[in-house]
Amino acid sequence: MPSTDPFRFAILSDAHVHDIAADYGLPDAPEALSVRPLADTMRSTRVFNESKAALLRALEEIAARGIRHVVITGDYTDDGQGPARTAAQAIFCEAEERLGLRIFLTVGNHDVFADDGRHRTKRFLTASGGYGVLTSDPERRDPDARFVALRPDMRCLGSPAGLAPFATFGFMPREDDILWETPFGTDPDPEARRYAVTSPDGQRREWLFDASYLVEPVAGLRFLMIDANVFVPLNPGQMLADMTFEDSTNAGWTALLRHKPFLLDWIGRAAEAARRDGARLIAFSHYPVLDPLDGTGADERALLGETDMVKRRPSPEVAEALIAAGITVHVSGHLHVNDTAQGRNDGGVLTNIAMPALCGFPPAYKIATLCAEGLGIETVSLDAMPLDARLMQLYAREAARDGLETGGLLAAGDYGAFLHAHIGRIATRRYLKRDWPQDLAEAIRLLTLGDLAGLALTAEPVTLEDFLRTGGLAGAGVAEAGKAGLVDPSLSDLPATELVGDWYRLRMGSDLGLKAIAAERRTAYAALARAFAGRDWPEDSLQRPLALAMRMMTAYAEGLPSGNFTLDWDSGAIRGD
Numbered sequence: 151m152p153s154t155d156p157f158r159f160a161i162l163s164d165a166h167v168h169d170i171a172a173d174y175g176l177p178d179a180p181e182a183l184s185v186r187p188l189a190d191t192m193r194s195t196r197v198f199n200e201s202k203a204a205l206l207r208a209l210e211e212i213a214a215r216g217i218r219h220v221v222i223t224g225d226y227t228d229d230g231q232g233p234a235r236t237a238a239q240a241i242f243c244e245a246e247e248r249l250g251l252r253i254f255l256t257v258g259n260h261d262v263f264a265d266d267g268r269h270r271t272k273r274f275l276t277a278s279g280g281y282g283v284l285t286s287d288p289e290r291r292d293p294d295a296r297f298v299a300l301r302p303d304m305r306c307l308g309s310p311a312g313l314a315p316f317a318t319f320g321f322m323p324r325e326d327d328i329l330w331e332t333p334f335g336t337d338p339d340p341e342a343r344r345y346a347v348t349s350p351d352g353q354r355r356e357w358l359f360d361a362s363y364l365v366e367p368v369a370g371l372r373f374l375m376i377d378a379n380v381f382v383p384l385n386p387g388q389m390l391a392d393m394t395f396e397d398s399t400n401a402g403w404t405a406l407l408r409h410k411p412f413l414l415d416w417i418g419r420a421a422e423a424a425r426r427d428g429a430r431l432i433a434f435s436h437y438p439v440l441d442p443l444d445g446t447g448a449d450e451r452a453l454l455g456e457t458d459m460v461k462r463r464p465s466p467e468v469a470e471a472l473i474a475a476g477i478t479v480h481v482s483g484h485l486h487v488n489d490t491a492q493g494r495n496d497g498g499v500l501t502n503i504a505m506p507a508l509c510g511f512p513p514a515y516k517i518a519t520l521c522a523e524g525l526g527i528e529t530v531s532l533d534a535m536p537l538d539a540r541l542m543q544l545y546a547r548e549a550a551r552d553g554l555e556t557g558g559l560l561a562a563g564d565y566g567a568f569l570h571a572h573i574g575r576i577a578t579r580r581y582l583k584r585d586w587p588q589d590l591a592e593a594i595r596l597l598t599l600g601d602l603a604g605l606a607l608t609a610e611p612v613t614l615e616d617f618l619r620t621g622g623l624a625g626a627g628v629a630e631a632g633k634a635g636l637v638d639p640s641l642s643d644l645p646a647t648e649l650v651g652d653w654y655r656l657r658m659g660s661d662l663g664l665k666a667i668a669a670e671r672r673t674a675y676a677a678l679a680r681a682f683a684g685r686d687w688p689e690d691s692l693q694r695p696l697a698l699a700m701r702m703m704t705a706y707a708e709g710l711p712s713g714n715f716t717l718d719w720d721s722g723a724i725r726g727d
Contacts, residue, residue: 156526157371159219160212161434162515163483164507165205166260168198168228169237170541174284177297178276180544184233185275188545189554192575195486196509198228199541200565204508205241207535208515213249217517219367220251221375223483223505224258224436226316229270230306231286239315254320256375257361258436258483262312264381264395265358270304275544279551287392309379310340310359320375321361329366333416347409349383356383356395362413364420370428371520374420374477376413376435380405400461402437402484403468414475421476430520430719431477438482439468440491442504443657444709446702453698457585459485469493473500479525479717486510488529489660490710492722499722503527504712511573511655512662513565525717526727529662533566570666573658574651582650590695593617594650599674600642602649602696604628606681607636611691636681637674649675653699656706661713663706672707679704 174184186198205226212220226242227234245251269287273295276282282297283290286305292298306312313321322338323330330336334343344357361377381395382405398405406413417433424431441447441463451460462485472480473493479501486507493500506514512531519526542560549556557579558571582591593614597605601622605612607629617623633642652671656663664672682697711726718724 156519156521157368158215158217158517158519159221159371160208160217160515160517161221161223161481161503161505162205162208162508163223163436163505164196164225164258164486164509165208165222165238166196166198166201166225166228166507166509167205167234167238167241169202169233170199170538172233172237174233174274175299175301176274176276176282176284177299178278178282180275180277181540183540183544185541185544187273187275187281188548188556188559189552190273191572192554192556192559193580195576195580196507197569197572198509200538200568201228201509202237202241203538204513204532204535204565207532208508208530209241209245209249209251211530212515212517213245213251215517218250218252219254220245221254221373221434221481222256223434223481224256225260225483225507226255226258227261229260229272230262230267230312231270231272232303232305235307235312235315242316242319252367254365254367254373254375255316256434256436257309257313257377257379259379259398260306262309262379263306263398265308265356266394267306267308267312269392270306272304275548309361310343313361320363320365320373323365327365327367328369329364329372331364333360333362333412345410345412347380347382349385351385353386354383360410360413362416366429370430372420372424372429372431374417374431374433376417376433378403378406378410378435378437380409382409400458402462403435403439403464406437407465407467407471414471417472417477418475425476432518432525433472433477433480435480435482436484437462437464438485438491438502438504439464439472439480440493440500440502442482442485442487442489442491442502444489444491444660444705446705449698449702449705453695453702454585454587466493469500470495473497478719478722479503481505483507487658487660488512488514488662488712490712490715490724492710492724494722501717501722501724506659506662508532510658511569512659512666513569514662524719527715527717528727529713531566531662533564533569535565537562537565537568570655573654574648577651577654578647581654582647587695589614589618590692593692594646596622597646598642599637599644599646599649599678600633601628602646602678603633603636603642603681604630605693605696606678606684607632611688611693613690614692614695615690617692636677638670641670641674644671653703653706656703660706660709661711675700675703676707 271285488506557575562568679700687694
């Protein structure tokens with residue numbers, strides 16, 4: 151960069167804005183608020199009603215730091231519905247007009263769908279109890295709902311129509327941009343930015359809009375904003391009334407290599423031009439280009455099978471292609487994971503900085519400081535954000551009325567505590583139920599940390615079948631001696647489901663997850679991991695999957711720095727701060 155002064159900009163991701171103050175036309179809204187049920191939040195990987203407040207707070211804090219440029223790596227709307235688009239657009243306009251920020255967007259899989267969109271259906275609390283349904287789908291029915299109301303603007307639009315309200319936030323050029331282009335040239339007209347994609351059987355060929363762009367907002371710094379959504383036409387025999395394209399959620403960069411090869415050519419040209427001009431180039435897209443979970447893919451497949459996270463990990467060919475194209479730094483969202491990953495070959499090194507979500511654990515954004523020697527990253531938590539008292543009262547009423555087990559959510563004193571409780575809740579009520587093998591999940595619900603210590607130390611393996619048949623460890627010859635030395639007696643009776651909650655806190659938060667786990671628990675988990683790793687457990691033993699889980703947990707805890715760190719431009723070396 152021409153100047154030697156450090157330059158700062160902010161990055162955030164996955165705001166998933168839902169506006170509780172928006173007028174959805176609900177016939178029976180509690181306190182005139184459009185509130186999604188707590189029951190839905192407790193089944194989701196993200197929270198809904200707090201999302202707008204989290205985005206507003208992040209932007210206010212960023213402006214207060216004197217930062218003026220903000221990159222958002224997609225999923226800025228809840229699910230692409232009209233009221234969510236309106237709310238997000240209003241927030242970004244106010245941020246620019248009142249706070250003096252400049253917003254740059256990439257597009258996520260929740261913001262648009264293919265060219266014509268798709269239906270969305272959401273539940274809302276009612277003042278009289280229960281829930282009502284708003285939907286864009288005229289065929290939707292729900293016999294348990296207080297009402298089912300057809301509202302066409304609940305539909306998620308396609309692209310470019312769904313991006314039109316956000317055109318000024320990077321998708322179209324501005325007069326003060328030093329450089330702005332797309333993979334197709336400098337013409338911003340959507341019709342000049344289309345590409346062909348064909349169904350697997352070759353019978354359908356569609357021309358879709360690509361929202362990628364390159365912008366130089368300040369001299370010597372270029373943002374390469376990549377539309378990595380890949381919507382492949384379904385074969386004619388597979389098409390449904392409202393689903394004529396494959397969902398992009400699991401596609402990501404692996405599909406991009408096949409269906410958007412023109413992007414790689416453009417990326418290579420952009421990287422070469424940046425080198426020629428002495429500019430720093432940073433790439434952004436919604437999807438990761440490297441495995442953001444510390445190389446645990448093989449263990450996850452062995453332990454849990456083809457989970458959503460396994461499906462969403464990019465193939466090794468992605469990193470190879472981007473290194474060959476000259477990309478060194480890429481920032482992603484989508485997985486709601488705070489992590490750092492690197493890939494190296496003889497051609498260079500690629501670093502992927504994975505962004506946490508504003509609406510999930512851990513809620514945070516990042517400040518990037520660009521200087522001659524490297525890129526500094528500071529991760530800023532939103533834990534201290536106050537909770538909306540109106541929402542907490544509505545949640546309490548819903549929980550009492552419907553008999554919800556809220557798992558500490560209602561006792562939370564701030565946003566951080568709320569999301570800490572939320573991930574603990576979904577760890578056992580969603581992930582353990584959906585992703586983990588049923589027999590292993592059943593065993594985990596019966597175990598304590600003391601039991602795990604005994605299993606790690608016992609001389610004879612215990613089969614999972616025998617454990618479940620006998621209903622526990624009694625009479626199974628599990629070691630008692632030495633357990634206290636492995637796990638502090640004060641933690642011996644802690645349910646193993648608590649470990650599962652912390653397993654997911656580490657998985658999603660890395661450095662931030664470590665900070666969210668009590669020191670005595672971290673010590674116990676490390677000791678258990680070492681003990682389980684000391685044996686080659688038989689295939690049918692209960693210890694074998696437990697050892698895999700503990701090895702993955704160790705990898706989450708010991709990966710590259712992901713909170714505050716500095717990345718060296720030339721070597722790719724990362725130094726934790």
